[in-house]
Amino acid sequence: MTDTINFPSRVGVIGGGRMGGGIAHAFLMAGANVTVIERDPVAASDARERIESSVAKSIERGATDANFDEVVQRLDVEITYDAFSEVELVVEAVFEDFNAKVDALTTAERHIADTAVLASNTSSISLATLAAQLKRSAQFLGLHFFNPVPASTLIEVVVAPETAGPVAAAAPAWVEQLGKTPVVVKDSPGFASSRLGVAIALEAMRMVEEGVASAKDIDAAMELGYKHPSGPLKTTDIVGLDVRLGIAEYLAEHLGERFAPPQILRDKVARGELGRKSGKGFYDWS
Template identity: 35%
Template sequence: MVREQIDRIGVVGAGTMGSGIAQVAATTGYDVVMRDIESEFVENGFDTIDDSLGRLDSRGDLAEEPATIRDRIEGTTLLDDLGDCDLVIEAALEELEVKREVFADLERVCDEDILLATNTSTLSITSIASDLETPERVIGLHFMNPVPIMEGVEVVVGEKTTEAATDLAHHVAEDLGKTTWEADDKPGFVTNRILMPWINEGIRAYDEGVASKEDIDRGMELGTNVPMGPLTLADHIGLDVCLHASETLHEELGDRYKPAYLLTRKVEAGDLGKKTGKGFYEYE
């Protein structure tokens, strides 16, 4: 069984995804513990939250003052501080061994009825939970980036995840103002299984001279009613993130997921997209 009453949410990782999840949970009224391995990372997470809350407040999108929301979030570098949370969401590096280690530590500090969720976008929930004594309470809660803006959350059910854990995951995500869909624990789930080939094909089309990058993006936006084309979207996600996801899916599903050559070259050059100021486009 998993605890049904959720008042305090723990978040492992204070990066882009972790800080976004912490912000959304606090905005909804939950008390939050945001943990990372270094105090510098925690402070960077709070800076990201402050910037985001400030932008939302300036548009009149917050029901409370930013300071009130911010005060619900406690920062820490101690994993044991997550022990009194009712739900913990892991948003650490997208590396299987890192996540396995985090979940082994969480199993040690969290009561047996605490739902343990991972924000992984490509890795197997079953594999992450395989060495645990209680794999039935581990589930995927894949938030979309940027978390405060994007409406959707993908709920991914592992081989041993219980129905009660699945139901609770849907309920919590919906309580955070999100709309959920459910995926089986297969490579890429729904979003990245379909999205990564689309991005890679857009990159190949540009590399092979089918059209300019602007016309590829414009054609997809106007021709299929997506909000942004594949090259712009890749820049916003991060080209390194796209490459890592594509490599993971390529390993699992074969050549149809092989990363585009130009994507690999851009990452090797350090042009990772919007976060570095240059990817397929340049940013100030």
């Protein structure tokens, strides 16, 4: 591995959902050729439509002067990992489950070049536990994007214990070339953003549960008093209550009972009230 790693011109993304599609969008806008892997032809078609729509909206808003046809010509959506043979960076963006991420990362590792870098978009899982399943852990790190990726200006760069120096040094520069701001953190469950964000959100849920205030008023207190652009409960609805529950359970297991999910969160997930994507969470999104 050389001491300097340039911005990747060919990028792979595992998963073309909301997060994966957003990650693909970001690299496309930065000039990279992007290959997205999805599980089947239907999902691949949906992913392409999602990403192309996102690119079109950015152009319509005037966020970029890029040409739509030129951008989408650099997008490829496939269903086999063979398409990763020439990529320089792969970002895994499957759902927040350890086994699913290990399967995606180890499969990708078997298909990429020896010099390629692997990254996980995990928002909470310790990178060391994922790296232990890989043969080339020195070329692995975390790139935690935030939803919605096109509008978010933050990417958390998570450096695992075995991440090679050149990889750790290159990642913040990549983030800047995406037009975003890097925050570099050492590997730890929940990192910095999820750990703090989930802690605030869980306490806000307990306040709703205890009748301290409504979700709307709790969010207003954080938005007006602390200048949060979105309150913790509205943010939870946007992220997904099921996602927040999974992260909270993981953090409770590794960091203690202070992250134990409140019953109101468990009940809402059990009823299918997952937030914006289901039409209802702490707010009515219908």
